């Protein structure tokens with residue numbers, strides 16, 4: 001049995017899923033994000049990107065030669081009622 | 091073999107002997123002196139300013155090691171609480187005919203009480219002897235660090251660096 | 256929409272120093288921070304800091320924070336807390352959740368001082384309750400005054416690992432050991448000595464193999480590693496612990512810089528991807544500056560000097576002081592403080608954690 005555990009906690013993406021994405025040709029943080037959703041959750045990759053960088057390194061893809069991931073608004077989790085300006089208890 | 095502070099977490103005999111802030115046993119036999127166990131270049135220099143007798147020199151680059159001038163040092167202990175590394179001690183070898191007084195910086199609660207008998211720990215955290223608490227002091231300028239004076243057998247003066255109650 | 260000359264994101268040592276320096280020269284700075292308390296990392300630090308007199312060395316971290324805050328007040332800096340900056344667009348408009356309400360502010364210049372995030376370490380069982388960042392453990396003991404567990408193992412012998420271990424010991428928690436995959440203690444020797452003389456084992460060349468437990472961490476299994484950090488089979492040892500603290504480094508919080516398109520590069524020693532900055536702490540985008548841990552993980556002393564540099568550079572470019580020999584000299588002074596602190600090594604002199 002191959003060792004497996006969750007890498008991206010927000011989207012529950014496992015080590016084996018990341019590895020198979022790399023096999024399929026996703027070799028940057030952005031590509032892995034689009035392929036697996038790792039880094040697309042609440043924390044926006046603040047936790048898992050470090051781990052994915054390490055996994056990519058093990059496969060010979062060094063972060064020095066690839067761009068950092070894109071970042072989009074909102075960079076922090078925001079509740080919908082905060083966005084649209086309604087009161088919490090509505 | 092002890093490999094040194096960056097491997098074991100405590101100073102080896104060799105590092106102690108080579109430290110510019112650690113006086114020799116001959117010097118310590120004459121009068122109470124500061125023992126500055128700081129041997130790694132780090133960007134730090136508050137001890138230099140803390141000494142009212144200009145006995146500690148770091149110089150222009152804050153990466154220099156503190157150098158103790160044993161002639162100027164009066165063993166007053168003013169430098170002890172200034173050191174963020176808690177690396178300065180004062181040793182009075184001739185506290186009595188058989189005992190030495192070791193002053194250490196201390197930042198744990200509960201505090202020991204004067205007169206109490208405690209386990210005395212070496213740099214590795216091993217209990218090596220028993221000692222008696224001689225003094226427990228702090229002032230506003232110590233900024234919550236305490237200086238604990240421990241009376242120990244002379245033999246252990248250069249070993250004891252912590253206590254356990 | 257509110258319009259201001261200067262917005263500083265982050266009220267840590269870098270952001271506070273930047274706003275103070277700018278305010279000294281007449282720029283009314285607005286500082287935004289998502290926390291309910293200002294000071295960034297400083298208010299968790301109950302130990303005395305290194306550095307030189309100028310950066311208040313020998314003073315406890317939280318007291319440095321208090322001093323910076325008082326200075327900021329004195330110079331009329333406006334600090335807004337509970338203000339999450341969630342985005343920036345290319346017209347320098349910041350999208351903010353201000354105490355649960357969305358709002359926007361436009362600034363002529365922006366200084367990003369967002370600090371850093373703790374790096375995780377993944378191993379089987381790392382998602383069990385009881386595995387946490389050392390910074391989280393530190394927040395629990397020093398801010399909330401709650402102990403994170405009864406029996407702890409600290410992973411990482413850098414300054415963060417050593418200092419947080421010391422704080423845990425001060426709080427009366429039993430720390431079973433500090434471990435590190437490196438063959439050497441990576442933090443300062445004096446910090447290690449404090450831990451060692453309290454009798455805490457420092458185990459080098461070991462990493463976490465897995466965490467075990469049903470509903471939470473009950474045991475940690477360690478494994479020896481060789482020089483290239485490969486696990487050596489059959490070298491497992493284990494400890495009964497309920498908490499595994501990870502102090503394996505920090506990574507710069509660059510999400511806002513990335514969003515507006517600042518160029519970043521990868522610098523492993525400084526914690527990962529960091530924005531490129533010039534000698535004014537200006538990023539590759541004219542109106543955006545960056546300072547502190549987010550431009551590379553170093554120390555509070557360095558974060559403060561970088562902040563001052565960015566604050567002064569903004570005051571000059573906003574026209575509050577003329578760009579003459581005198582102001583260039585002031586910039587040069589800060590740069591020389593910085594190179595003193597880094598021993599002339601440029602970024603990379605000192606590394607935390």
Ligand SMILES: Cc1cc2nc3c(=O)[nH]c(=O)nc-3n(C[C@H](O)[C@H](O)[C@H](O)COP(=O)(O)OP(=O)(O)OC[C@H]3O[C@@H](n4cnc5c(N)ncnc54)[C@H](O)[C@@H]3O)c2cc1C
Nearest residue numbers: 265267268269288289295296340369370547548554555556
């Ligand atoms: C355990 C430990 C011990 C340390 N000991 C020392 C020491 O002895 N000496 C020393 O010099 N240094 C020490 N440091 C390092 C020092 O604390 C940091 O280098 C310094 O705090 C970095 O300052 P900063 O202003 O860049 O970031 P921070 O202090 O991290 O502040 C960043 C601020 O930005 C805010 N922020 C981030 N993103 C947003 C956003 N999108 N919206 C709104 N607000 C945001 C955060 O809430 C935070 O308040 C230590 C660090 C740790 C963790």
Ligand code: SF4
Nearest residue numbers: 141163164166167169
């Ligand atoms: S013990 Fe007193 S005299 Fe000696 S170095 Fe320290 S402060 Fe100076």
Ligand code: SF4
Nearest residue numbers: 128134136137173175
């Ligand atoms: S204050 Fe302490 S850690 Fe700093 S240089 Fe002096 S002896 Fe060394």
